[in-house]
Amino acid sequence: MNQANTEIVKVENLHKSFGDLDVLRGIDMTVRGGETVVLLGSSGSGKSTLLRCINFMEMPSEGRVYLHGEAVGKERNGKIRYSERDLCALRTRIGMVFQHFNLFPHMTVLQNVMEGQVTVLKRGKSEAAETARRQLDRVGLAEKAEEYPARLSGGQKQRVAIARALAMDPDVMLFDEVTSALDPELVGEVLKTMRQLAEEGMTMIVVTHELGFAYHVANRVLFLNEGAILEQGAPHDVLKNPESTRMREFLEGHSLFKLPD
Amino acid sequence: MQHTWDFASIIQNWPVLWVGLQGTVFIFLVTVTLGLSGGLVVGILRYARSAALRWPATTFVEVFRNTPVLVQIIWFYYAFPILTGIEVDPFLAAVLGISLNTMAFSAEIYRAGIQSIERGQWEAGKAIGMTYGQTMRRIILPVAIKRVLPALTNRGIEVFKMSTLASVVAYVETLNQAKLIADLNFNPIEAYTAVALLFFVVLYPVVQSTYVLERMLRKSD
Numbered sequence: 120m121n122q123a124n125t126e127i128v129k130v131e132n133l134h135k136s137f138g139d140l141d142v143l144r145g146i147d148m149t150v151r152g153g154e155t156v157v158l159l160g161s162s163g164s165g166k167s168t169l170l171r172c173i174n175f176m177e178m179p180s181e182g183r184v185y186l187h188g189e190a191v192g193k194e195r196n197g198k199i200r201y202s203e204r205d206l207c208a209l210r211t212r213i214g215m216v217f218q219h220f221n222l223f224p225h226m227t228v229l230q231n232v233m234e235g236q237v238t239v240l241k242r243g244k245s246e247a248a249e250t251a252r253r254q255l256d257r258v259g260l261a262e263k264a265e266e267y268p269a270r271l272s273g274g275q276k277q278r279v280a281i282a283r284a285l286a287m288d289p290d291v292m293l294f295d296e297v298t299s300a301l302d303p304e305l306v307g308e309v310l311k312t313m314r315q316l317a318e319e320g321m322t323m324i325v326v327t328h329e330l331g332f333a334y335h336v337a338n339r340v341l342f343l344n345e346g347a348i349l350e351q352g353a354p355h356d357v358l359k360n361p362e363s364t365r366m367r368e369f370l371e372g373h374s375l376f377k378l379p380d
Numbered sequence: 381m382q383h384t385w386d387f388a389s390i391i392q393n394w395p396v397l398w399v400g401l402q403g404t405v406f407i408f409l410v411t412v413t414l415g416l417s418g419g420l421v422v423g424i425l426r427y428a429r430s431a432a433l434r435w436p437a438t439t440f441v442e443v444f445r446n447t448p449v450l451v452q453i454i455w456f457y458y459a460f461p462i463l464t465g466i467e468v469d470p471f472l473a474a475v476l477g478i479s480l481n482t483m484a485f486s487a488e489i490y491r492a493g494i495q496s497i498e499r500g501q502w503e504a505g506k507a508i509g510m511t512y513g514q515t516m517r518r519i520i521l522p523v524a525i526k527r528v529l530p531a532l533t534n535r536g537i538e539v540f541k542m543s544t545l546a547s548v549v550a551y552v553e554t555l556n557q558a559k560l561i562a563d564l565n566f567n568p569i570e571a572y573t574a575v576a577l578l579f580f581v582v583l584y585p586v587v588q589s590t591y592v593l594e595r596m597l598r599k600s601d
Contacts, residue, residue, distance in 0.1 A: 222504070
């Protein structure tokens with residue numbers, strides 16, 4: 120499905136407000152097959168909300184989301200309606216990885232990766248187990264299949280969570296600050312796994328504070344400010360020569376990050 | 381006051397008590413099953429997003445949690461048949477009173493368990509395409525129920541002791557039989573002491589084994 124350059128996800132005039140607070144104020148974005156897009160922005164800029172609107176963990180207040188050119192939801196009487204059935208079907212095609220892993224504590228690692236395949240995709244147990252083992256191998260955790268999540272390190276948990284999402288054969292993967300809850304020495308293994316996925320041609324949308332990852336792995340960087348895209352482009356342009364003062368301030372805030380010369 | 385203990389008449393009448401004990405165990409099994417499984421349904425409804433489901437469940441819980449079981453049993457036995465014309469025997473009256481009360485209490489336990497599960501678990505289920513029901517059944521309930529198991533076993537113990545209330549409508553259980561023995565042999569002290577001892581002897585090992593069970597469950601965390 121992931122032919123390079125075909126449109127996978129499109130977001131059109133997306134708005135989201137929580138009560139009086141307008142978190143997203145009209146976002147337009149297209150993500151193509153095999154692309155890795157990194158969303159940057161300070162906290163409160165709306166980057167996580169944008170990501171969560173793509174798979175409808177949050178319901179957009181206005182605007183449309185398209186997967187493979189097909190609009191999600193049906194318009195009736197000027198309002199867009201989303202049925203649980205449509206959204207569930209959509210979410211099986213969009214993988215998501217969370218900041219706090221959210222592994223199922225009562226299941227082994229293998230069962231975690233099998234669960235969606237068996238319960239949602241109705242795959243047979245042996246097929247699901249085979250797929251699960253293949254995906255665990257892909258994230259380097261084949262030998263942990265029979266462990267419970269409580270016995271794993273944060274980095275290992277996050278790689279299991281990645282395998283769990285991959286096992287559904289998604290068209291696109293969403294990463295929501297997946298290294299923010301990790302000890303610094305565990306961040307690397309997760310970023311390495313993500314980089315490997317990007318190199319294998321997975322379509323990825325990544326919210327992160329890891330500017331190094333954005334610089335080296337992203338095809339495109341989007342900088343969000345107050346719910347709108349302020350700058351976007353290739354990472355070596357946007358990160359090295361930001362046009363806006365706001366983005367320059369943001370980059371200077373990450374004082375530890377030194378761009379290679 | 382001096383009392384010379386004499387359990388001979390109790391031992392002689394053991395078959396009478398034995399019938400009562402069987403009645404106790406039987407009504408316990410029926411009420412604990414109905415109460416804890418019905419409570420699960422009510423507890424899930426108490427947590428439902430739709431007010432049309434939540435509201436009746438809340439009313440049910442409040443009515444049966446805030447009225448005495450003894451009164452409910454008497455009401456079902458004496459008042460309900462007159463109001464509806466439906467015959468209610470002692471067993472049914474006691475089962476209704478005890479089960480409905482247990483449903484109300486355990487519903488709150490289940491609801492607390494469900495509410496204690498982190499939002500991230502719901503999101504993780506949702507993110508792999510699970511429906512609300514699938515997430516509830518596969519992800520939330522197994523962990524929630526394990527978490528509230530000590531509270532549920534406590535309820536179970538309560539239900540076992542509550543079964544003595546069935547004696548008020550003369551359902552054949554341990555206390556009812558002891559009253560019979562006491563009336564015939566003029567030995568209420570021994571008869572009721574025997575009832576207390578019987579309950580202790582049955583419950584104590586059960587309670588101990590629940591501790592073992594809880595420890596075993598904690599190990600898999």
